[in-house]
Amino acid sequence: MIRSLSIAAFTLVPTSIMLPTSKAAAQEFTAVQTFVRVCYSQVPRLQGIRNMATQLGWVPLAGDALAHFAEDTDADITEGWDVELDEQSYKLNLVQGPLTKAQKEEFPNLSDARVTTCTLTLVDADSDKAIADEMQELAGKPPETKDVEEGAHKVTTWAGGNDAVKVFLKNKALKAEKGGALSVTLIANP
Numbered sequence: 001m002i003r004s005l006s007i008a009a010f011t012l013v014p015t016s017i018m019l020p021t022s023k024a025a026a027q028e029f030t031a032v033q034t035f036v037r038v039c040y041s042q043v044p045r046l047q048g049i050r051n052m053a054t055q056l057g058w059v060p061l062a063g064d065a066l067a068h069f070a071e072d073t074d075a076d077i078t079e080g081w082d083v084e085l086d087e088q089s090y091k092l093n094l095v096q097g098p099l100t101k102a103q104k105e106e107f108p109n110l111s112d113a114r115v116t117t118c119t120l121t122l123v124d125a126d127s128d129k130a131i132a133d134e135m136q137e138l139a140g141k142p143p144e145t146k147d148v149e150e151g152a153h154k155v156t157t158w159a160g161g162n163d164a165v166k167v168f169l170k171n172k173a174l175k176a177e178k179g180g181a182l183s184v185t186l187i188a189n190p
Contacts, residue, residue, distance in 0.1 A: 032134035039118035091121035119183040
């Protein structure tokens with residue numbers, strides 16, 4: 001359940017998870033399972049993601065390819081990689097910084113917290129229905145919003161947490177083609 005997941009993100013998963021490197025092993029992992037291993041189980045521990053990037057030889061993003069991920073934030077950390085896992089291509093980005101003014105107003109008891117977002121962009125992914133079903137299973141509860149149109153995407157959002165930690169999951173599916181993005185945002189005091 002998403003409420004317990006905020007605590008699990010801090011305690012349950014080791015920071016050095018390895019992803020499959022053979023074609024047969026990679027086919028066992030769906031886009032959502034890759035998202036769980038690369039982003040969801042790591043946030044807010046950025047070093048675990050950085051270690052995977054180094055170990056697996058991901059190519060760092062720079063310039064405009066990276067800059068647009070931190071738009072509308074006060075992020076002081078923005079990192080990203082082109083990720084190739086056998087025949088699957090993804091973009092992965094991390095954004096971390098203080099709460100925005102709107103977030104401080106919405107969560108006044110967390111005004112000194114840090115916001116960490118990890119997004120896995122799906123270049124050519126499984127079917128939208130399969131991804132939506134797996135994200136629903138991961139969240140373990142109904143979404144806060146479903147299929148809200150945002151530009152070229154339909155966005156479904158789940159929210160959870162408690163007074164000390166807030167967790168948000170997003171599934172951004174492209175309306176006209178395969179692909180989209182999966183993200184987890186964690187708001188917590190350092």
